[in-house]
Amino acid sequence: MNTDELHDLIIEVLSGIAPETDPTAIDPGEDLRDELDLDSMDELNMITRVSERLGIDIPERDYPQMRSLDGAVSYLTGRLATHA
């Protein structure tokens, strides 16, 4: 899965978690919690759904790397590479 596909996957997951927002309009470098008014439950739901869709484990200690859209794409790219 390339970075564009990862980006689209995260946007799709976020659309399901925060349907009243427009994840396509967020600043990709900013904290998703601020951009979409996500709380910790939303954040964990996002990570578990992405994890399930990709079929990879995301350790809890790595969650801070998923705080922005760019950060999440970068982290997942590396994580998928180690699973390949």
Added chain:
Amino acid sequence: MDRADGRQRELAWRTCPIHDLPRDLQAMGLPATDLARATSIADPAARQRFLTGRTLLRATIAELCPDVDAHTVAIEVAASGRPTIAGCADMHVSVSHTHGLAAAAVSTRGPVGIDVEPLSRTDLPPGHAWLTTSEEDRLAAHPPEERRRHLLRLWVAKEATLKAHDTRVTRRSITIHPEGHDRGRAVEAIEPDADGPVVATLDWERVAHRFVLAVATVPVEA
């Protein structure tokens, strides 16, 4: 504040609606530093959450520590987002907001965390992402109609514990042990689901029949 039994009170928390401050909080006012920070928050809803949370926090500081000038004490925010009180290393604070409610906790006992969620919330993450095996086993022993309520109690307890610790613990590295209706402890699971050191003591409260709240304080010796 002294308690009726003569011991010094070490922990206080309080809640209030984000858009309907009680009169004593309306009258409290905020220092220019807080108002300036509020002005920098573009989103009106986020700005209101900040203003209510900050007012509530200052009122709770005044309640627990009447010797401190709660109106002017400098509240700083660490990189992690955790609020700290400048120049008061022994005073620990925490703030939470959810679905129209704000909550603030102040502790001189040790680091503190507070979390609150509405009882109506149904979008809890899957258990494997945040519950230990023993918690899942305990949950399964409850009738199905009671499980969501217990799940929410576990969730706020874990979130409060994470906030109190700031780092180090993770959701699946601690096991919550309720001890009665409104008290409990968070125990570090060094081995999977083994009882380890107590990483936080817990208080639960049901707020206005619509929310469940947990306050975690880290024991001084932890």
